[in-house]
Structure formats: C-alpha cells, structure tokens
Amino acid sequence: MNNMLLSPEFWFIIGIPITFLLGSLAHFAYDWSGKSVIVGIFTPVNESIWEHLKLSTYPTFIWYILGILIFRDKVNLYIWAICSVISVITSCIVITCFFYTYTGALGIQSLFLDIFSLFLGLSIAQCLSLHIYKYATLIMLHFYLSIIIGSLIIICFTLFTFLPPKLPIFMDPITKQYGIH
Template sequence: MKKIPPKTQKWYYLSIPILFFFGSIFHFLYDLSGNSPIIGAISAVNESVWEHQKMVLLPVTSWWVLYFLIKGKKNQINKRNWFTGLAASLGVSILAIPFSFYFYSGAFGVSLIIVDVFILLLAVAAGQCIGIHLYKHSTGLPLYASIILIILIILIFIIFTFNAPHLPWFRDSMTGRYGM
C-alpha cells in the first residue's frame, strides 16, 4: 500500500465538494457562454443524460492533472498510479450518473431535480474514492495507457456533442433534440 502524504489526503477530501460545485457550474456554462460551441464541447448543452455526464468530465480531469502538476513532484506522487486513479475516477464518475439516474427514474417512475443533484454528488464522491483507492492499492496501468484512455473519453464526449447518436441516452428530455 502506498502512503498518501497528509496534505494530499486532505486535498482529496476537499476535492469532493469542490468538484461538486464546479460540476454544477458545468450544467449552466453553455447557456452562460451564449451557446459557444467551444464551451459546449466540454459542458452540458442539453438535458440528455449523456450531456449531464460532462458535468464531471473536465472538473475531475482538471483536478487530478492540476494537483499532479502543482504538488506531484514535491509530494513524490507516483505518475503511473496517479493517472490510473484519474482514469478510474473519471470512468466511475461518468458511469455513476446514467446508472443512478436510470435506476431511480425507472424503478420509481419519477425524475426529481433534488435526486439529480444528489446523483452528481454521489458520482463525484464514488469516482474520487475509487480513484484514490487505486492510487494507493494498485500497481497502475502503464502511464501511456491511462493517458490514452483519458484522451479517448474526452474525444468521445466532444464528438458525440456534435454528432449525437439517435438513442434515448442522447435525447434532450425537454426538446427531443440530440446534441448541440
């Protein structure tokens, strides 16, 4: 087991409310930007489940990368495990949103804004917990594999923003449209 420096451990716990806050901003960023396609590539452009997953995409990736760039060398953070943790955190956060949403809305036949907000918090917390757990307890993926996986995830979200498949996951629940 790799020991995490106390300051890194503290920042890990602080990251959950911070990422929740920034994720919430990413829900409104596209509208606030005047519908900028550049901002739309990285933030929610409609009310589809797919687009809501972008609320964690850039905030989670940015937190892990910035923390590594600012504190990594000083805190002797293992690159391979750190970026494995990032890839896992990103994957879990992204997947937790549709799984949670479809579970509760399908099981109970309702869609409530308060539950949707809680899902974002749950997704961020689950992703961060899994990410830091893998950092501490795994040998990690090869560094290039983690970075390629992270880049692919981001590219897929950008591509599907402009060319969304006509599937329910991508359908705006308010307008019935797909993508931007």
C-alpha cells in the same frame, strides 16, 4: 495538521465538494457563454444524460491536472493519471446507473436526485481513486491504457456533442433533440 491539508491523499477528499461545485456551475456555463460552441464542448449543451456526464468528467480531469501541478514532486504521475481516468469512468457509471434506477425503474423525476447523482458519482469515484492511489500495484501498461481511455473519453464527449448517436442517453428529454440545438 498543515501537512495533512497539503497531502495528495487529502486532495482526493477535498476534490469531492470542489468538483461538485465546479460541475454544478458548469451546468449553466453554455447558456452563460451565449451558447459558445467551445464552451459547449466542455459543458452540457442540452438536458441529455450524456451531456450531463460532462459535469463530472471535465471538473475531475481539471482537478487531477491541478493536483499534478501542486504535488508534482510528491506523486507518481503515472498512478495519478490512472486514478484520474478511473475517477471519471466511475463517476459516469454511478451517475448513469443511479439516474436510470430512479427515473426508469422507479419512475421518479426529481431535481434533487439529479443533483444528488452528481455528488454521489463524484464521491464514490474519488474514494475509489484514493483507495487505488494508496493500495494498488500498477504497471506501465495501466498508465498507457489510462492515457488511451482518457483520450477516447475526451474525443467521444467532443464528437458526440456535435454528432450524437440516436440513442436515448443522448436525447434531450425536453426538446427530444440530439446534440447542440
């Protein structure tokens, strides 16, 4: 039993509730910090969908980095990096699609569904990443692409915190403003 708890495979599954908890706490971190610009790079600065994707993105990257430190002798760094980026992309897609389905298509406004979308996105992302970790045949090109894509994700979240495009996904539905305000 102890071996299972310290396995890389278990890390994916236990990552669901832990990244969910980290993401939930991160929702409030910008306000708790006194609206620190540095904290705002990693946490939502408004109520836009884009900013809320940080709730899955940064906890997931942190979780995978911590996993590398713990399992450095048990995992392949290249596959682990690929899984982290796939997990981030998947959670962002699931959260966005789920949100726009219940708000846009069905006209439902629900805090419960907002919170559930984070849990759903993280769950699907971690399960997919575990499957890839266990079964995919990956090559170095995949690793290089994941590093480029992961870097672009971080750059975009940082840049669009300060200079968001004037698109609905970036607009705070409460204040009707974009970016930090």
